[in-house]
Amino acid sequence: MPEPEAWTPPEGSWASSAARRRNMQAIRSRDTTPEQLIRRLVHARGLRYRVAAKPLPDLRRTADMVFRPAKVAVFIDGCYWHGCPEHYVAPKTNPGYWSEKVARNIARDRDTNQRLLDADWLVLRFWEHEASDACALQIISAVRDRRS
DSSP: OOOOOOOOOOTTOSOSSHHHHHHHHTSOSSSOHHHHHHHHHHHHTTOOOEEEEOSSTTOOOOEEEEETTTTEEEEEEOTTTTTOTTTOOOOSSSHHHHHHHHHHHHHHHHHHHHHHHHTTOEEEEEETTSOHHHHHHHHHHHHHHHHO
16 A cells, blocks of 8 residues: 655645644634633623624724724734734744744734724724733723713
C-alpha cells in the first residue's frame, strides 16, 4: 500500500503545518466564552442588542454587541489577535506573518474606532481577560446614559 502524501501548505499559506492549520481554523471569531458571559449578564439586566452586527451599513466590520438606538458598539477583543499589552506573546513559528497580522488587526481596530466616533457612536472595547461583570456594568451604564 502506498504511503499517504505528507501535507504541504499551499503556496503563500499562513499555515506552517497541518496541525497548525487545523488549530487556527478552529478558533472562533464570534460567540467566544468571554462574549457569551458578558452578553448573558447584559441581557439579564434587560438590555437588548444585536450580536455580531455592523454598526454602520457601509462599514465592513462587525461589533460583538450593537445597541443601535443608543449608538453603542461593544468589542470584546482576544488578547492574542488584538495585541493585548499584558498578554500578547509573539509566536515562535512564522513570527513575521503573525506579528504583521496582529499589527494589521490593531490598525483596523483603531480605524474602526475612529469611523464610529466620527458617526457619533460610543465605542467600548474590552480585553477577553477582563472581569465579565465589570464589563457588563460598564456597558449597561453607557447604554442607559446614551438613551437618556
